[in-house]
Amino acid sequence: MQRMLIGGVAALFMARGGLLVWQGMAKQPSLIPAPPPPAAISDKLPEAGADAPAFGPPPPTPPEAPKASREEVRFNRYDRNRDELVSRLEMMGSRTKAFKALDTDDNNLLTFEEWAAATGQRFASADGNKDQLLTRKEFARTRPKTPAKPGCRC
Structure with a gap:
């Protein structure tokens, strides 16, 4: 029991000594210098000199590409x-x-018969000179017909 009492008193003396050392260190001047006060920040924009030009050179203009028609865009997508x-x-x-429109039996496999029935006829009807190649004019005939829009919203 006596040892515990002596240990407790020693712990109190050590805590008091640490507190005194800590307070003594707080009263000493700091070795790190304090930062200088911030300079006054100006809200004004910088001004150009008297001999500065009012405007710079204009940026270069990009070359203009010719606008392709819908059929040319469609043709180039396939070519x-x-x-x-x-x-x-x-x-x-x-x-x-x-x-999916050509796959009539919905088995995710396109047979030759399914393909030939739908697209072979379309290609053959567009190929006017029968050379197995479509020119731009022939290709324009393969475009699907757009459905007519209703005249009113009834």
């Missing part, structure tokens, strides 16, 4: 190798949206 001709492979290679 993958840019030879100004659409082959049967080029036309069918990018027609993924129409795949």
